Amino acid sequence: MPEFLTLLPPDEAREKLLSHLPAPEPDSEPIDVASSLGRVTAEDILAPHPLPDFRRSTVDGFAVRAKDTYGASDSLPAYLVLAGEVPMGDSPKSALEPGECMTIHTGGMLPEGADAVVMLEYTQTVDHGAHNASRPADQGEKDNKNSVNSVGSVVEVEVFKSVAEGENVIAIGEDVNQGQVVQPKGTLVRPAEIGGLMALGITKLRVSKRVRVGLISSGDEVIPPGGSPRPGQVRDINSYTLGALVTKSGGEPVFYGIVGDSFGSLKETAAKALSECDVVVITAGSSASTRDMTADVIDQLGHPGVLVHGINTRPGKPTILGVCRGKAIIGLPGNPVSALVNGYLFLVPVIEKLLGAIPRPKATVQARLTVNLPSQAGREDWWPVRLTTEHTESTEKVIKNVSVDSVLSVVKYDAEPIFGKSNLIFTLAAADGLLRIPPDATGLSAGEMVEVVLL
């Protein structure tokens, strides 16, 4: 029987699925911050102390009282007596008196009495014993650097530029204050987050446990990838593409293997997966009868069952979204391109919701479409595209005001759709990303700037 499905727009379908899932209360586990890259925090993290917890210099120069430099200029420098050097990693030996300055390095602790730092570039050191100008770095070892040089004379520093109070200084708590929430629950841990936690001495944290996603492939024609298919058989692709997608998205794939086109065994396997996992994905055998079987199984596994059967998108029309006993069950088409694209569209958001992750911008690339792409109004299309640089296409072309940087993407790209029947897995493997044609468009024109979601 032909499938006459009531197709929902993909955004609406996704919302329907997510809204039927209970508010996320992710299970959490403690781990070392050093190995938390890519995890999602399961608690608000508060600063146990201010950062920095002492006033630090941001430059190499001299710690001063700002008011001692007011009015200083090239022609009329301020003269300050050099009162020693702030050692790195230690507190200054003494406070700064009016009219004095102290050598300080980037990151050094300001002495009491100082409230600013003059950069080395705007100073000149004058040794009144030797009466010749010399710079502090030329004066030898650290322990020899103070206001009285080896022959007992006073060293003065000429300052050619005034500094304001607080200039070139990081105040206590300027990075974060004590008690401040530095990372709210749901933060994705990136290198910078790890750095922030380490700076505060936080070496352990609680993260959401990986979401367990049960993967079932169905279809009499499907065999494991290691096997040799007889005529009419194909290897299981979907367990592995979706498994990798789950891993990439912060989940843990649990493989339930391949089930033939039998309602009883599909239901049994799905029930087992539902009891052991947080999410279940069934990729249907490609025939209509097995697709219908998936919907029936979902309906029998628990309330409310199938929420959405049929989505107005290409590829992915026969996608089924359901919830049974508070857990998402997704029925994806057996076509490997459709299964993977719809995994990005529907499975990844479920995993992110269950992790309690704060939504973040997805990685995209702006590109110029190379050809006209027609589309059916009302349907959202996702096209695999290859991104090529104008640069490699034609080195003659110079793009005004845009430098071509080989490393970070300030390159201009062309988006070249990969044509091919929608079930050819290598159209996706050859693609850099997916181009979306929104439902309200009847197509996109060659030359249009489009946004490509990276795969």
Next chain:
Amino acid sequence: MPEFLTLLPPDEAREKLLSHLPAPEPDSEPIDVASSLGRVTAEDILAPHPLPDFRRSTVDGFAVRAKDTYGASDSLPAYLVLAGEVPMGDSPKSALEPGECMTIHTGGMLPEGADAVVMLEYTQTVDHGAHNASRPADQGEKDNKNSVNSVGSVVEVEVFKSVAEGENVIAIGEDVNQGQVVQPKGTLVRPAEIGGLMALGITKLRVSKRVRVGLISSGDEVIPPGGSPRPGQVRDINSYTLGALVTKSGGEPVFYGIVGDSFGSLKETAAKALSECDVVVITAGSSASTRDMTADVIDQLGHPGVLVHGINTRPGKPTILGVCRGKAIIGLPGNPVSALVNGYLFLVPVIEKLLGAIPRPKATVQARLTVNLPSQAGREDWWPVRLTTEHTESTEKVIKNVSVDSVLSVVKYDAEPIFGKSNLIFTLAAADGLLRIPPDATGLSAGEMVEVVLL
């Protein structure tokens, strides 16, 4: 002494470093395809057989000889005798004779003699025994589906639309041909690549070994993150931010701990790291003297030594790039923001080159800058920015022709620079990405569309 460095533009500096590294001959290792996500292939992968290796239907319907349908229409259907059903996962029991059709499911194997498939939607099944129209799916179990029904009459199929030869069929080798390079050496393995390999029965492959990156922090003021800093001390951030960046980029961080401001011990540790790793990164203590020490150490460790000392970028001016005995040594500023940003700019490209990875577009987001950002001409600036959606800012705003999709980035973003002194790690932890101000610009204007590289 103030640093008067000859600053190179960052692109030029990077090119200089990469061009001094030998052509990559990455060590490789065999792994399971199922766990190869994020790795880089170390060999060209060829298709051992065509894909598909039999002619498959892309729809549910009837396998036909196309010429038997020519001229068929709603008012003048073609009549074909139903000659059975193609079983899923097996070859058809018989060849198709002229005037016949065979029930076939999506993914089913075309019988000999057939060259196209008519979609179910454009057909009607007529049982001449019972003289009432019925559809194949209503005829009960599979074994009962053939041209002669239970009372011995002939079943005919009315076809209302002609099909062309090859229509709704995937030809042998249409996805890939036998012997075709399906994944060249240097391919980053994503979910789709895993799927393609599985489809071909390739379950093992050789990938480049992870690049070993030795990380050394230096500075008398630096202590391990687990410790309690005394006044003037700070915790080591850089080993961990850079360690995470290395992991994320396909490398393996090797930690050499913290070395004080002593030339001898820095040189000794760097020499050890150089002999044990593929790349060495030294983050300098923040004072000028230790920064100079890094350059001297690199020069003493081998030819050619320091290639670049000083880069016209902010943050990151004092960055040092060197090569000793064919291996890259990078000296990064101690300032954690500068170290991490310059890690993205210079360390990641080195890792990618050593992995032999084919360059790929970097993840970016287009956004509208919220404020004017001045910059110094000739210098490339990287600003941490937060991305906010116009949507959350003002729900009144409707963006023409752009639907706001919460999952894949077709959202319009605002880029809001995070101000703060450049050495505050939480300015980076709060940022979604980095905004580049090119060297030839004297700033960017509020309202301008900019490209933000995601962190």
